[in-house]
Amino acid sequence: MIPKEWATMKLEYLSLMANQLSGQIPKFLGNITTLTYLSIESNSFSGTIPAELGKLVNLKNLLLNDNNLAGQLPIELNKLVNLIELRISSNNFSGQIPNFFHHWKQxxxxxxxxxxxxxxxxxxxxxxxNLIELRISDLNGEGSEFPSxxxxxxxxxxMLRSCKLSGPIPPYISAxxxxxxxxxxxxxxxxxxxxELQYLNKLQNMYLxxxxxxxxxPNWITNKADSSHIDLSYNNFDEHSAPSSCNKETLNLYRSFSRGESLKSSVCLKSFNCKEARYSMHINCGGKETTIADSTYEEDDERGGAAKFVPRRADWGFSSSGEFWFSQVPGNYIAKGNPMLRLPDSNLYTRARLSATSLTYYGSCLGKGNYSVTLHFCEIVFSNNSYSSLGRRMFDIYIQDKLVHKNFDIVKEANGTSKVVKKVYQHIPVSDSVEIRxxxxxxxxTGIPLRGTYGPLISAISVKSVLAGLDLQTGLFTFKQIKxxxxxxxxxxxxxxxxxxxVYLGILLDGAHIAVKQLSSRSKQGNQEFVNEIGMISGxxxxxxxxxxxCCVEGNQLFLIYEYMENNNLARALFGRSHLKLNWPTRQKICIDVARGLTYLHEESIIKIVHRDIKATNxxxxxDLNAKISDFGLAKLDEGEHTHISTRVAGTIxxxxxxxxxxxxLTYKADVYSFGVLALEIVAGRNNTNFRxxxxxxxxxxxxxxxxxxxxNLMELVDPMLGTDYNKEEVLKMIKIAxxxxxxxxxxxPVMSEVLxxxxxxMLVKELTLAPSGCNSDWFYEASKGYHDMTSDSETHSLIRSPDARNGCSSTCHAKPPVIEGDQT
Incomplete structure (x- = not known):
């Protein structure tokens, strides 16, 4: 809150920069007519600029940038004839740039x-x-010719960047x-x-x-011997004028010549021979080579620069353009965070690549198809201290020249600094190359915590082929392919x-990884449930x-082809000898992932499905340790009011x-029960049936x-492997939900949407309630113990329904457990 009393003071210098102020700019600021300097930059002021500011006739510096100001500039500002500096960048003004600037002769x-x-x-x-610095960029509206x-x-x-200018570069610039x-x-x-531009002897940086x-x-550019930075990338220059090498320290000629459309036909990439197509690309931007799960992220620690083309390998590289104006950290094109940062896959996030204007990563020699692009971000320049945390880094993301995210804000998306956020973009069409800008x-x-802190920041990039667009008509594989x-x-x-x-890992000829599930000859599930699984989940x-x-059908042999999941199943991670060490945030996320999947199956999908076999192996x-529900072979289509099934019971003891x-x-509540068992296993790190x-x-x-x-003490259930590194309230909540x-x-x-x-x-966790008096839990556990003892030394079994099942828990509550017959997998 700006005190109104200031209006009566004879202030000359007033800076309210980065004070988390919001609302409209107070009109009474116009009464402080002694002001020569006024800055309200990097706040959240909204609305229009008050006309009263036109009364500040002694003002020399007016800084309004980095707010949410809207509308147009009031005509009254033309009275500020003593202005030396005006900054109005990063706002939401509308209409054309005012035509009264000529009043500001100074x-x-x-x-x-x-x-x-x-x-x-x-x-x-x-x-x-008198202008010595003119910066205009990113104008909206129609295009125009170069201004006079x-x-x-x-x-x-x-700077006249992204102003929709057309026509030739005027020679008068040489003056x-x-x-x-x-x-x-x-x-x-x-x-x-x-x-004529070659005679600009003081020119240090030129971006075209x-x-x-x-x-x-021009030869004066390709043969230049000084240290000036020149970026000519993405133009249509004559091929014959291309130098022998495009990889120059201060000259960027990436895709600057007219021959061809694709990357591999670009002159700057003519030495890149694609011996064979590949189907993935992983880059640790700004960092060293590291392996995460089964993916090796390649080293990308080249320093970068203001106008630089860097072919890192024969099939990928990056192009960087722009300098950090008036930077207090010059030459800083790689950000370095806290090496002690405790994050999953921290090797991807302790460093990041920066750019002042434009940063483009390209990959060539890619096989034709659809790809999934995962962009990894973590803000490691801003910190959580009171001042640095007020910085706002915003930039746009393009994939294959298409804008996929406008004004991307890492801190906002990740809900804080030093926190990871991944953006996944599916079904990206690729003919032979990919570009991410x-x-x-x-x-x-631009000035928090230091001047020159702005522009894109990227931690890692992952590009992987996906088998997209497959359905029952197009997703038919031959036995020869599968074999x-x-x-x-x-x-x-x-x-x-x-x-x-x-289940087998398969690698197709195009390099795509798949999981092939083969119907066992001894399986009692048979063709009918195989067909059920395809019919229900293909859409x-x-x-x-x-x-x-x-799928693949070859005589009596039946196969399902799934996406390949790199880290196998949850049972192996929790109970087996997996290299994975699941910390508490990961376990909590896995539990939420499963709840989301079940909520979709029960309540959101067109076909409502009861899974019937939710367990850790499924x-x-x-x-990235995202959890996904598998094995719908036991799933049951929603039958409306007919919840009592007539087929055999199928599930896992x-x-x-x-x-x-x-x-x-059978109702959806059967899956809720199975989910509860699974949630308890996730907390305890123990298998429900094997642990006594x-x-x-x-x-x-x-x-x-x-x-x-x-x-x-319910906390006795917690997995000792977690030590003390967990949130007790969150753990206790999950136990109570389970x-x-x-x-x-x-x-x-509860239903699964309530669980989620x-x-x-x-939603608050409902109070724990024991079973109703007619069906007490003591009886249930006594019956279950007897059942457990009978099955502990045998194969898994199917259970035959009691003929009075519709009566629920009435006279049958005190009956003996049902007879056990058959084999159930």
Whole structure:
């Protein structure tokens, strides 16, 4: 809150920079007529600029940049005839740039970047002959020809970037003899580079990237011996003028010549021979080589620069353009964070690549198809201290020249600094190359914590081929394909055993990884459930469901082809000898992922499905430890009110709900029960059926309910492997949710959308309730213990329903457990 009393004071200098101020600019500031300097930059002021500021006739510096100001500049500002500096960048103004700037005859610095204004650039600016710095960028609206600025011979820094300018570069620029920086990039300028520009003896940086310039590249540029930076990338120059090497320290000629459209036909890449197609690319931007899961992220620690093309290998590289104006950290194109940063896969996030304007990563020699692009971000320049945390880094993201994210803000997306956020873009079409560009469009802060802190930042890039667009019509694989992909179903390719039989890793001819599930000849599930699985899940699309790509039918042999999940299943990670060490945040996320997948199956998909076999081996983990539900072979289509099934009971001992296991009564609450068991296993790191703390308990869940009923310490259930590195409140909440989900009465259990809301903190956890008096949990556990003893030394079994199952828990509550018959996998 700005005190109104200030209006009566004779202030000369007032800076309110980065004070988290919001609302409209107070009109009473216009009464402090003694002011010569006023800065309200890097706040959240909104609304229009009050006309009252026009009364500040002694003002020399007016800094309004990095706010949310809207509307147009009030005409009253033309009275500020003593202005030397005006900054109005990074706002949301509308309409054209005002045409009254010519009143500010003393103006030396004018900055209008990412302001929201439309072009054209008013000709009245040419009357500001004292200008030494003119920065205009990222204008909206229609295009225009190059403005008449021939009178601005005092200019030292000229930026007209992304202003939708067309026509040739005017030769009169050569008369600006004091010019040090010239940035005309990202326009539609055509024609050749005027030879007169070679006489700009003080020129240090020239950016002409992303235009339509043609003709030869002048010799005075290719043969230059000084240290000036020149970026001519993305133009249409004559091929014959290309130098022998495009890899020069201060000259960027990436894709600057007219031959061909594709990267591999670009002159700058002509030495890159693609011996064979590849189907993935992983880059640790700014860092050393590191392996995460099964993916090796390649080293990318080249220093970078203001105008640099860096072919890192024969099939990928980057192009960087732009310098950090008035930077207090010059030459800083790689950010270095805290090496002690405690993050999953921290090797990807302790360093990052920076750019002042535009940073483009390219990959060539890629096989034709659709790809998934994952961009990894972590803000390691800003910190959480009170001042540095006020910085705002914003930039645009383009993939294959298409804008996929405008004004991307890492801190906002990740909900804080030093926190990881991954953006995944699916179904990116690739013919032979991919380009990913990060572009600074003038938005955000530029001086927090130090001047020159802005522009794109990227931690890592992953590009992987995906089998997209497959359905039952197009997702048919031949047996020959499957046999070749799995190396004739070799033992080395086998990665697991599922309900259908063996599961193999397959690699197709195009390099794509798949998982092949083979229907076992001894499986009792048979063709009918195989067909059911295909019919139900081929059309399902959800981030937490394993994707089915297609199938193969060869005589009596049946196969399902799934997306390959690099980290296998959750059971191996929790109970096996996996190299994975699941910390608490990862376990919590896995639990939420599964809840989201089940919520989709139960309530959101067109086909409502009861999975019937939720368990740790049916939860698969991808390379980033995202959890996905697999194995829908036991799934049951929603039958409306007919919830009592007539087919055999199918599931896994230790996960089946009592009403389903003992009486065959199936509803969505059966999956809720199984989820509760799974959630308890995730907390405890122990398998429900294989863990018995002592002779008083026959399984993990039995122990949990005993602690609940006896008001014991539920934290005894926590996995010792977690040590003390977890949030006790979060763990206790998950235990309570697990016990609520496994209540013997299905009526007491919540639905999965409620479970998800409780896990995400959007709903309070319901009070734990014991079973209803007619169906008490003591009976249930006694019956279950007897059942457990009968099955502990045998194969898994199917349970035959009681004929009185529709009566639920009535007279049958005190009956003996049902007879056990058959074989159930």
């Amino acid at each position: 103006l030396e610095k004018l900055q209008i970047q990412g302001s929201g204004f439309e072009g054209p650039i008013p000709t009245s600016i040419s009357l500001l002959t 600025l021939e009178n601005l011979t005092s200019l030292m820094r000229l 600006m003899s004091r010019l040090k920086i010239l940035d005309l990039s990202f326009n539609k300028l055509n024609g050749s580079i005027p030879n 990237t992303s235009n339509m310039l043609s003709g030869p590249v 990060f572009y600074y469009a003038g938005k955000g802060s 070749a992909a799995t190396n004739n179903f070799s033992a080395d390719s086998k990665i697991g055993e599922g309900g259908f039989g063996s 399902l699309r959800h981030p937490n469901l394993v994707r089915l790509y297609g 939860i698969l983990l991808d390379g 230790g996960y089946m709900a009592p009403e389903y296991a003992l009486w065959g009564y 703390p002592d002779d008083n308990y026959f399984c993990l869940l039995d122990w949990g309910f005993a602690l609940q009923q006896q008001n014991g 016990l609520l989900c496994t209540n013997p009465s299905p009526a007491v259990r 809301s409780m896990l995400e903190g959007k």
